[in-house]
Amino acid sequence: MTPLRQRMIEDMQVRNLAPHTQATYILHVSLFARHFRKSPELLGPEEIRDYQLFLTNQRKLAPSSIVVTTAALRFLYNVTLRKGWDLEASIPAPKQPKTLPIVLSRAEVLHFLGCIDDIKHRALLTSCYAAGLRISEAVRLKTSSLDKRRMVIRVAQGKGRKDRYVMLSPKLLDTLRDYWWIVRPKEWLFPGYFGRPITRHAVAHACRTARLRAGIAKPISPHSLRHAFAVHLLEAGTDLRTIQLLLGHRNLSTTARYFADCRGYSLRHNQPARLARPLITRRAEPA
Numbered sequence: 001m002t003p004l005r006q007r008m009i010e011d012m013q014v015r016n017l018a019p020h021t022q023a024t025y026i027l028h029v030s031l032f033a034r035h036f037r038k039s040p041e042l043l044g045p046e047e048i049r050d051y052q053l054f055l056t057n058q059r060k061l062a063p064s065s066i067v068v069t070t071a072a073l074r075f076l077y078n079v080t081l082r083k084g085w086d087l088e089a090s091i092p093a094p095k096q097p098k099t100l101p102i103v104l105s106r107a108e109v110l111h112f113l114g115c116i117d118d119i120k121h122r123a124l125l126t127s128c129y130a131a132g133l134r135i136s137e138a139v140r141l142k143t144s145s146l147d148k149r150r151m152v153i154r155v156a157q158g159k160g161r162k163d164r165y166v167m168l169s170p171k172l173l174d175t176l177r178d179y180w181w182i183v184r185p186k187e188w189l190f191p192g193y194f195g196r197p198i199t200r201h202a203v204a205h206a207c208r209t210a211r212l213r214a215g216i217a218k219p220i221s222p223h224s225l226r227h228a229f230a231v232h233l234l235e236a237g238t239d240l241r242t243i244q245l246l247l248g249h250r251n252l253s254t255t256a257r258y259f260a261d262c263r264g265y266s267l268r269h270n271q272p273a274r275l276a277r278p279l280i281t282r283r284a285e286p287a
Helices: 003-014 019-037 044-057 063-080 106-114 119-131 170-183 202-213 222-235 240-247 258-270
Strands: 152-155 164-167
Touching: 003 019, 003 063, 003 106, 019 044, 019 063, 044 063, 044 222, 063 106, 106 119, 106 222, 119 170, 119 202, 119 222, 164 240, 202 222
Parallel strands: none
Antiparallel strands: 152 164
8 A cells, every 4th residue: 555545544534533534535546546547646737637638538437436436536746745735627527417316206116116026125115215214224224223112213424424314204113013023133224245244236226127027217226215214205395404304404495495396297197288277257057
């Protein structure tokens, strides 16, 4: 391990960045150095610009992927190497298009979950929908995470290294209870191999298989169930602040994205033709 890599790892550890974030930053800095076959210490803004153009024009990466590389390089040069650059000018981040998530209806969610054969995968993905969990949070649930007396699930160290509680509905509890009697998990609620939790890749594969079996044209990922959870709550009249707390969003503006989906629902179900009273009342024609 080079001294620069060791220094960067220590800088991330001091700031208590998540292990996944640390590994991602190291990977992208390594790919950057490998592209030029030089140490990042010998590279500057011109090389960074060339690399961003390479990722955009030749690799055809999405802006969301390039943003991760940008964050890694900004940390390296601003924190570890202490360059003191104007980051917006030296390491610009691409503007990301603002898109709305494709949301499944309640009927589509039920049909999709019913097409999952494996009981572990079905219980896990049902939890993603019924509790609004991220897939990274669902796979790391423990049997001790369920509080059946208070009817909540404790999510430990979710995104942003934050703990939170989410709802444990009676139907979800019944689903997990049936699952527990068959699988009998010990530490991890959804165990994988070698005493570790199930991987996100395994769940994503099960999700793709179930989507094909269900014949649903919409793209479906584990995160789609979280989107559906938020929009369905909003359609049912739950306020945004409550949904923000359940989802674990830092900013209310992030949660407000779902309002556009709910507004589309309102437009479909409250059309003027259905709501407006007739402006002219016809008189009864004489017999």
